[in-house]
Amino acid sequence: MEKTKGINRAQFLAGAAAVGVAGAVLPAGGAGATGRGETGGRGGLTRRGVVYTLGAGETPATAWSADRMRADLRAIRDDLHADTVDVTGDGVERLTATAAEAAELGLHIWLQPTLGDVPERDILDHLAETGRFAERLRRQGASVEFSVGCEFWLFVPGIIPGDTVLERIENLQNGTVDRARMQRRLARFTAKAAALGRKVFHGRLSYASAPEIDHVDWNLFDVVGIDYYSYFPQRKDYVRELRQHLRWGKPVAITEFGTCTYRGAPEAGGMGWDIVDYDKTPPEIKGDPPPVRSERTQAAYLLDLLAVFESMNLYAAMVFEFLTADAPHRPGDPRHDLDMASYGIAKAVQDRPGDPDTGWHREPKEAFHAVARAYRRAGQRQ
Template identity: 75%
Template structure:
């Protein structure tokens, strides 16, 4: 799920709020027989075929943190040249933002994983948003770009009419309260997923996918060419991650980890994706709760370790969540206001004037950025040598 920073009451939903709702209802498991893959074979030996990062496009909280073409072009170059990724997961809403970013990535020679994620809109609008973005993805593909298309992310929460509630926050509250008719929810989810897949197929002729929540989603993967999983789990042993992910290979299709990551403080990996929950958004400005200890090393070790697991399994793709979170600035001078501590981003945002939300800013790489860059760079070097 693409993270949206801001007040937990009025400005959207972040990954941890989302996963907190998922955790409240427990795991649904993975079910279904092995399907016939329309994409490349599911496994190709050791190493990742696609080495990627999530790049979210969106309106932002302020004009200074909103998507801009200038910043995007700079970021795409850094993703290719400094992070050494060969894939960018362009996600978010707004067809113009999505398509402009995807075109830039393709022009820079990157593989594009294009995923529209419009939420809290009428279902017909969400399906049209998928169709418009998919048509552009098909144009890119026909022009020779390397493109996979995902019809969306975790529909059961973002699409109204599947769970009770008009907004994501209301739906999460209903999850927490237990006011969900699960058989009805699963029928509605299956119905919308079929409709979305049909729309995707009607406009895009390449490989189709969907980003499923590990804990709740159990789509019919026969609808898609690539199995996509948002993976936020903590285990002490790499073998336990392998055990957790292996069932998704039973479909006989390529497996893409469409999101994975954690935050930059001690204990964040153990939250299973709820790391941002250390922020109190009822305060103005938002504050860090308790006394967490900032540690970029914790984030780097977790992200790097998972990349090693994914490579050992020979997965199709892995997209680290995420490149930047502009609305979560780093405050080394004020730990209580250091929102980057609760960010999944590989970079930290530094404001020119820390106390001014309208201030200019730049990003700097975190230790996790360097951990990913070392692995992606080494893998790219091995690939070039073998060609």
């Protein structure tokens, strides 16, 4: 078993909520050209996918499982009708096993290592080993692109002061960070990661950015990657906002987009998950009364954004995310229905509700079915 250092999801979300930072909200921008970067087809997105997050798991029950991964990827291909899977997380063994299985299933692979809170050298070694495997897959004929990482300002120590993600977020939020120095350090590490990515992988290269913080030199990459959590009542405002990223004349990939599963979640943007009090045991949904669960709200938001991305002929869009195993659904118990704070389009249902070590199974949400219909129709048109 390889040794990696992941980030405890509950602790991260609780700490981020305390300082009021999460997600990426894009500033308004100007006009540009097409974001497809490819020719052929009848317009619309070229790649339609979902983010599949890997990690060590919060409990033995939610730990990574090869059997579960294989079943999930088959569901992504056959039931969700996605042609692309964004394989992301930490642990080279998990990343490479999942990417290899996706290749066997004929899925396009967007492979993105995200190791955080360890020394820079370890992050780069993790990147290089994953990238070398991606190159082997590519040479064997798999359809694969490689992203060197996600939001380095957050995960890589040394760009913002602080030994952990939570410390870095707090320092950024309290105004003690020298922004000019932060940008220099961020640019330096991003350039280093891009150069290493080019060295080990010879296909198309990208990075998943939070544009409000990541001022990326996209000349370093082949695809502009955007984590997108904006909300507008009218679709035209999404188009206006996204156009700024077309000015590079390169394919634009929405590397994350999504919302949580309750009324009002889209308006909360990247802070949609901030409805859980993790200081309580067990964690519970905040509010009196708590938010109202609404799978329809989540589904409608995803369909609205997919329509925007299709209309702009962007290159790719990946729904965030397939499943959040450590945020289980508790039917009939809104105070402890942690799935309301999940961006997953499938929900985890425990065999014994409330027992963190129990087995569980996944069930599709309304969003899963809605996205599946949209992906199927789009695939039939092309």
